[in-house]
Amino acid sequence: MNNTNISIIPAPKKMRLTKGFFALDSNSRIRNNRVLDTSANQFRKFLKEMTGIAVSRKSSSAGIGNIIKLELSSSDGDINRESYELKITPSAIFIKAPAAAGIFYGIQTLMQIIMSCPASAASCVNLPCLEIEDAPRFEWRGFMLDSSRHFQDIATIKKLIDALAFYKINRLHWHFIDGQSWRFKSEKYPGLADFISGISTEKGCYTVKQMRDVVQYAAERHIVVYPELEMPGHSRAALTIKPQLKCHGISDNAVVNEYCLGRAATAKFHKEIIREIATIFPAPYIHLGGDEASDANWKSCKYCKAAMIKNGLENTALLQKDFMKKMAEYVHSMDKISIAWADKLALGIPAGQIVQGWSDNDNGNESYNAAVKGFKTINSYHRGVYFDYPQNADEDKYQWMIDLPIEKVYAFDPVPAGLSPEQEKLVLGSEACLWTELVPQEKVFRKVFPRLLAFAEIVWSEKSKLNFEDFSKRSAIHCGIFTKSGYN
Ligand code: TNX
Secondary structure, three states: OOHOOOOOOOOOOOHHHHHEEEEEEOOOOEEEHHHHHHHHHHHHHHHHHHHOOOOEEEEOOOOOEEEEEEEEEOOOOOOOOOOOOEEEOOOOEEEOOHHHHHHHHHHHHHHHHHHHHHOOOEEEEEEEEEEEEEOOOOOEEEEEEEEOOOOHHHHHHHHHHHHHHHHOOOOEEEEEEEEEOOOOOOOOOOHHHOOOOOOOOOOEOOOOHHHHHHHHHHHHOOEEEEEEEEOOOOHHHHHHHHHHHHOOOOOOOOOOOOOOOOHHHHHHHHHHHHHHHHOOOOOEEEEOOOOOOOOOHHHHHHHHHHHHHHHOOOOOOHHHHHHHHHHHHHHHHHOEEHHHHOOHHHHOOOOEEEEEEEEOOOOHHHHHHHHOOOOEEEEEHHHHHHHHOOOOOOOOOOOOOOOOHHHHHHHHHOOOOOOOOOHHHEEEEEEEEEEEOOOOOOHHHHOOOOOOHHHHHHHOHHHHHHOOOHHHHHHHHHHHHHHOOOOE
């Protein structure tokens, strides 16, 4: 077998081929501490499905050869919990890591090596001996899914999570509230999930139980799911059901996208939702939206004007800032960190908030500006990682969208140019964003693949490892894996 076929994405930090092969067959045994059972069982399931080989857990009395050993190393000091070592020798495979996350990533790498090696016989795969040392470049390797504009069922979301995990993505930012629908079946306000605008024909929302199920499924794959509560704009759906939160003088059936910021009921409502959401998502983050809000109604609303006078706010921009700051403080009071889109950065950012940059609206790259101001940032610059933009000429698009083929994703560096080394540390990483105005469920994977592979590599692999030609060769074999697993 030709060793150069080993196709690991994202490319590991260090890999060295050594001599010989490990013959993986049904006599191979997995040995692991009970705390790693979930990962071990996922590996066994994958192996069975992909190669037909069934391996079992090693009993302590069996011999020492032909084993796959998962081992937690001591983890004192400043060790990266996502790092791992993988060693394949003729008699054993060792995956060693300071934490379960690293073991999980070592297993993903091993699965990819197995998929790179054609089975030599129906029931045996010869794996080349090698040594890998690996760790991620960025701690924040995210994917944002818009489930408002179009709905995805739980099975599709889980299939997406499987793919994200396979590429070592560790955050799922779930955008299930927007103008077109509010997909959260709140137990406090169940009626909010009843409005769906024409853009999305599917009814559908997620119950508390389903959301918990997604959180759990992702956690077993070392992905933190965190929610976004979009406010104060993009809120038509909620305002259709709760017109009493619109600005003064606006009729109940008028289409309005922004909450009234002067009514006390708006803040009270949001706090209740934040509190409820916090009990469903154990993630240490809550995203508060904050993008693309118009101030047209706030300018003439008597409640907004009164709130501005009362709080000494000179204009509607400051009114918005004040509202977002109160919401951020509420999130922080629950020992969670707030995140918001970077719009209107210039007005000031609530202390402790993480800024998600996506455009140049703030007079330059938003993540650059956030880092210069001393804030942590996630760089989702749209020209690099907006997966709603077309990758092929025949895809639907809005006129503002640029073409975003895989080469452009691969060329995107989450760290904006010009930051000092200290400021660069504030760039936590990136999130690829799948907005779904034009993406019904059946098109989700066509948008995600193959760009997800390029994205995974730019957020995990060292910059010095990036090489598009080499990546393209490796990715070819992965497309085969996904076709085989039933992705579109
Ligand atoms: C801008 S990015 C939006 C989304 C749209 C997207 C379409 C951001 C924070 N807001 O609401 O879906 O563009 O590309």
